[in-house]
Amino acid sequence: MAFESLTNRLNKAFRDITGKGKLTEKNMNDMLREVRMSLLEADVNYKVVKDFIDHVKEKALGADVMSSLNPSQMVVKIVHDEIVELLGTSEASINFKSSGITTIMMVGLQGTGKTTASAKIANVLKKKKARKPLLVACDIVRPAAIEQLKTLGNSIDVEVYSEGADVPALTQAKNAMEYAKANGYDTVLFDTAGRLHIDEELMQELADIKEAVQPDDILLTVDAMTGQDIVTVAQSFNEQLAVTGLVLTKLDGDSRGGGILSVRAITNVPVKFVGQGEKVDDLDIFYPDRMADRILGMGDIMTFVEQAQEKMDMEEQAKAASKMMSGKFTLDDMLMQIRQMNKLGSLGGIMKMIPGMSQMAGQIDEAKAEGQMKKTEAIILSMTMEERENPDILRASRKSRIAKGSGTQVADINRLIKQFEQTRQMMKMMGNMGKNGKMPNMGALMGKKPKNNFGGFGRRR
Ligand SMILES: Nc1nc2c(ncn2[C@@H]2O[C@H](COP(=O)(O)OP(=O)(O)OP(=O)(O)O)[C@@H](O)[C@H]2O)c(=O)[nH]1
Ligand SMILES: [Mg+2]
Known part of the structure; x- marks a missing residue:
């Protein structure tokens, strides 16, 4: 089997580093030394190895990794991506002539x-x-x-x-x-x-x-x-x-x-x-x-890589959260949030990852919440961009058009708008509290409005 010993050595290097809770410059250097040795032993050209390690180091020392939830996993992901880069990032196919032989x-x-x-x-x-x-x-x-x-x-x-x-x-x-x-x-x-x-x-x-x-x-x-x-x-x-x-x-x-x-x-x-x-x-x-x-080697390492990808999605969320807290949150942002959440997995699972919200995770009726999210998504998709930015312009005629378009009732739309307004208010409030130097307690804030499934997730501390 090709690559067997390379795979084994890389896996060992990764296991060593991901086993350590904290990423320090020393254990990262140790890992990179291992990676370098594995590549050289696999007979990869020395110049290619040198460039490879330099790239990984550069990316790993960047702020993104150090600030991420699990830096060790992030480094493993960087090595993975760099190998893809080495192999060519996109699939190349036959250069077919558009006509002729x-x-x-x-x-x-x-x-x-x-x-x-x-x-x-x-x-x-x-x-x-x-x-x-x-x-x-x-x-x-x-x-x-x-x-x-x-x-x-x-x-x-x-x-x-x-x-x-x-x-x-x-x-x-x-x-x-x-x-x-x-x-x-x-x-x-x-x-x-x-x-x-x-x-x-x-x-x-x-x-x-x-x-x-x-x-x-x-x-x-x-x-x-x-x-x-x-x-x-x-x-x-x-x-x-x-x-x-x-x-x-x-x-x-x-x-x-x-x-x-x-x-x-x-x-x-x-x-x-x-x-x-x-x-x-x-x-x-x-x-x-x-x-x-x-x-x-699939297995372990791929799990790390996937988890790191999820963490990156979480950072996206954090960015969205800061936009929300400035009060500039629109229905379109809400739609993005819903999609992001769908990508991440079950609602309960996501909540467990958010500090202060894990106790609430068990209380969620998953099926009901999923249904609600789908409905919300359909409603927002039936709105024009202008309506998403500024739901105040929604009068009866627009609402009944949206209800028809999304297969829902006007009451559902009213509920969504109310919920959206509450979220926006709450976000603003949290933003202001943050400005005063006091970080809001997400769990307590959310606990007051357990029906609201959309606001506030994704904020890291
Ligand atoms: N295991 C394995 N054997 C292969 C593979 N590709 C080719 N072979 C074998 O390698 C030997 C040489 O393959 P050929 O296709 O004849 O190679 P060639 O380049 O045309 O050789 P010349 O015409 O003599 O220059 C044959 O015995 C093939 O069966 C492969 O992907 N895996
Ligand atoms: Mg031949």
């Missing part, structure tokens, strides 16, 4: 998986993208190469174009384009020959084919087991051919993972696919965040 050229060193990947990609395009692909056997060097591609093509029911081993690859590539045009193919994949090392002859052959077929994508297959050498190989292919995407192969093997983490960072070429086995179905579109999850 899309051409994809596969290049790479010998045995890295070009032929297999050609068939795998053709299979994905046919099954998932409803394309009509044609495979072209441009490897006439290795005797069995044409047969190999034909066998693979057969198994996925994709035609293979070949004029045999005696016609130059370049000629065949050109003829294949004519053939594709004449026979209604919309995507042509060229499987090319590999070499043990990069040499001029190979590069010239590839450059000629490139010139002839003007590929929309030049995909370089790199074997995940290669380690750091991947980087050098990828760099020189990229310099000479301007590679548009990487296919990481043999990720099902026992790779240490280093090459994968370095190659994208150094070449800046996105990874488009990952090969995970010898069969034609063993190919995945590359998703950086999923790969990061895999490297970090």
Whole structure:
């Protein structure tokens, strides 16, 4: 299993730090040292490691982390995000031509998986993208190469174009384009020959084919087991051919993972696919965040990361709360609050996280509260922006329009407006108390109006 030891070491580093209640500069440095060692041991390029650690440090020392509810978890999240960054933040796909035939050229060193990947990609395009692909056997060097591609093509029911081993690859590539045009193919994949090392002859052959077929994508297959050498190989292919995407192969093997983490960072070429086995179905579109999850090992760590995300949402709430306390709270803000709360989970669960409100959590009728929130949301959504900003303009005719629009009664709207006014008043009051230097006791304030589910949450101390 790829990354196994990297995953284990990172997990240990994280466990050490999250086990400690408080984040100090020392235990953070200890953790980062561990992370650095784990990456170097996994054979990640030293320059990539250095930049990685610098970025993490910079972000971790920023005010955001230190002020957050659980700084240790936040640091783990930063490491996670930074790994996603390293792998490329967005999913990259095939550069399909908007009209005409899309051409994809596969290049790479010998045995890295070009032929297999050609068939795998053709299979994905046919099954998932409803394309009509044609495979072209441009490897006439290795005797069995044409047969190999034909066998693979057969198994996925994709035609293979070949004029045999005696016609130059370049000629065949050109003829294949004519053939594709004449026979209604919309995507042509060229499987090319590999070499043990990069040499001029190979590069010239590839450059000629490139010139002839003007590929929309030049995909370089790199074997995940290669380690750091991947980087050098990828760099020189990229310099000479301007590679548009990487296919990481043999990720099902026992790779240490280093090459994968370095190659994208150094070449800046996105990874488009990952090969995970010898069969034609063993190919995945590359998703950086999923790969990061895999490297970090799901389970524990992901829980930390998710919790940290929630904490960040809470900080958003705190910002909203300060707006509320200045008395500038509108129905639109209320809507945001409701949505934020829905994202966070059950009302009782949220209240438990808020200082001073945990005792009340048990008293809430969840189902009723959820229903009420949905109703409120529907009502606000039926209002115009102007009405949300200034509910005073709501007269009978507007109210009945809103009631119709939201499937509620005018009485519901009156109730909401009353509740909103109370919340706004209370917020203002709390804001003023805060100004006097006395922090209000949220629980006591809320306790007086247990029916009001909306105001006041999210304020941290
Ligand atoms: N386990 C595993 N094996 C793979 C994967 N991709 C390719 N292989 C195997 O690696 C070997 C080489 O694959 P090919 O597709 O023939 O590689 P190539 O780059 O076309 O090789 P040449 O044409 O000789 O340059 C074959 O035995 C494949 O079955 C993969 O993702 N996982
Ligand atoms: Mg091959």
